[in-house]
Amino acid sequence: RIEKGTREGLPHPSAARLHIDEAPAAALVTTHSEDGLVTDSAASATAFLTGSKVPNGVVSWRRASDGTVDSLETVLELAIRQGLATGVVTTTRLTHATPACTFAHVPDRGWETEIAAALVPEGGNPRLGRGIDVILGGGFREFLPSGPTRPGTRTDGRDILAELERSGYQVVRTRSELAQAAAANSEKLFGAFAPSHMTYEIDRESTSPNEPSLLEMVQSAVGQLRNKPNGFFLLVEGGRIDHAHHDTNGRRAIEEMLEFDEAIGWTVDALGPDALVLVTADHDHSMVLAGYAPAESGVFSQAGTDVNGVPYSTILYANGPGGEVPTELDESVLRNPDFRERAGVPLRSETHGGTDVPLYLFGPRAKERTSRATIDNTEIYGILRDEVLGGSPKS
Known part of the structure; x- marks a missing residue:
C-alpha cells in the first residue's frame, strides 16, 4: 500500500488504497496446522480447501484413527461433482503445495511427480472426472520424463503433457500461445510456462518475456470459465510473494503483491457484484515495518x-x-x-510466521458470510462449500 502511494505521488503514501481495501467485508484468520504453531503452505491450503487440519507438509490427505487413508474432498472436487467448471492459476509450479491441494492427495508435498499425474483425466484422481477446465502456472519439468536431452524430472518415463493432450487439453507453453488459446476459447486448457516456478514480475519482461503475467493468466482463465452454464470455481495463487519473503527480498515480495492486487481488482470488476471473491493468505511471514522513517x-x-x-x-x-x-x-x-x-536470526531461508492473516470478501452477502472478527482457516472452507452447493452463507 505504501509503495503504491509513493508511485501515485501521495503526500502520505500510506493513504493509498489497494483493490483488496475496497472489500465490503473482512476478518482475521488463524492459520496453525495440526502439528505446528506455524503452518506450511500444504497444511494451510488443505485447511481452507477441505475444512480439515493436517500436519505440515501434507496435501489434502490424512490417516484416519483406524489406520485407513482418507483423501479429503477439496472444494474444487466438490465443484466438479456439482457440475461447475473449475480452474487453477499460480505463479509457482503447478505441483507446488497450494495448487496441489486442490486436486491431489499425498502425505508429502515433495511427491511432485505423483501430484502431476493426478491431473490426467480418468487417471490418478477419479474425482476430477474429465479434468479441471483451466490449469495455468509453472513447473513443466514435473510433467516430462528425465534424460540427457529431456527437460523433465520424471523417472517413470511418462510424458504427462502428451497424456493431457490426448485427453483433450490444448497445451500451451508461451505467452503468445496462451493468448491464441484464449482467443480460440479452447474447451480445456493447460499451460506450463517455466521449468520450475515462474519468473518474478519485476524481472519477467527483461529475462522471460515469453512468460505471461499473473494478470494475463487470470484474464485467460476467467475468459474461459465465465461463460460456463453452471458457474465456476477458480483458485488463483500469487505464490512468488512467499518465495521472495523466504529470500528476505522485500522489493520482489512487494512487486508480486502489487501484481496480485491488480489481478484481484480486474477479477472483481470483470465478474461484477454477483460473484463471490475471497482473498486471503495461507500464512504470515516474519517481515515487519519498523522504525520512524518520515x-x-x-x-x-x-x-x-x-x-x-x-x-x-x-x-x-x-x-x-x-x-x-x-x-x-x-x-x-x-x-x-x-x-x-x-x-534478526540468520537462517538459510526465512520462515513463515504465526500471526493471523486477513480475509477479504467481495460479492453477494459478503457481510453475512462471517459474523465474527476472527475465524479459523478451516472455516473458509465452509464459506466456499456453501457457495458451491448454493446454500445459505455460513457464519
Whole structure:
C-alpha cells in the first residue's frame, strides 16, 4: 500500500488504497496446522480447501484413527461433482503445495511427480472426472520424463503433457500461445510456462518475456470459465510473494503483491457484484515495518541507525538469509531487486510466521458470510462449500 502511494505521488503514501481495501467485508484468520504453531503452505491450503487440519507438509490427505487413508474432498472436487467448471492459476509450479491441494492427495508435498499425474483425466484422481477446465502456472519439468536431452524430472518415463493432450487439453507453453488459446476459447486448457516456478514480475519482461503475467493468466482463465452454464470455481495463487519473503527480498515480495492486487481488482470488476471473491493468505511471514522513517521516504528507506551506528531499513525480517549491511542505505540500494533486507536470526531461508492473516470478501452477502472478527482457516472452507452447493452463507 505504501509503495503504491509513493508511485501515485501521495503526500502520505500510506493513504493509498489497494483493490483488496475496497472489500465490503473482512476478518482475521488463524492459520496453525495440526502439528505446528506455524503452518506450511500444504497444511494451510488443505485447511481452507477441505475444512480439515493436517500436519505440515501434507496435501489434502490424512490417516484416519483406524489406520485407513482418507483423501479429503477439496472444494474444487466438490465443484466438479456439482457440475461447475473449475480452474487453477499460480505463479509457482503447478505441483507446488497450494495448487496441489486442490486436486491431489499425498502425505508429502515433495511427491511432485505423483501430484502431476493426478491431473490426467480418468487417471490418478477419479474425482476430477474429465479434468479441471483451466490449469495455468509453472513447473513443466514435473510433467516430462528425465534424460540427457529431456527437460523433465520424471523417472517413470511418462510424458504427462502428451497424456493431457490426448485427453483433450490444448497445451500451451508461451505467452503468445496462451493468448491464441484464449482467443480460440479452447474447451480445456493447460499451460506450463517455466521449468520450475515462474519468473518474478519485476524481472519477467527483461529475462522471460515469453512468460505471461499473473494478470494475463487470470484474464485467460476467467475468459474461459465465465461463460460456463453452471458457474465456476477458480483458485488463483500469487505464490512468488512467499518465495521472495523466504529470500528476505522485500522489493520482489512487494512487486508480486502489487501484481496480485491488480489481478484481484480486474477479477472483481470483470465478474461484477454477483460473484463471490475471497482473498486471503495461507500464512504470515516474519517481515515487519519498523522504525520512524518520515512518511515521504516511502517503504524503501532508511529508518534509523542501531546502537552501533549501523543503518537499518524500514523493512526488516525476524529471521532469514539477510544480506551484507551497507554503510549507506539510500533508495537506490533498497530498490535494487536483488537487495536482501536485514534479518534478526540468520537462517538459510526465512520462515513463515504465526500471526493471523486477513480475509477479504467481495460479492453477494459478503457481510453475512462471517459474523465474527476472527475465524479459523478451516472455516473458509465452509464459506466456499456453501457457495458451491448454493446454500445459505455460513457464519
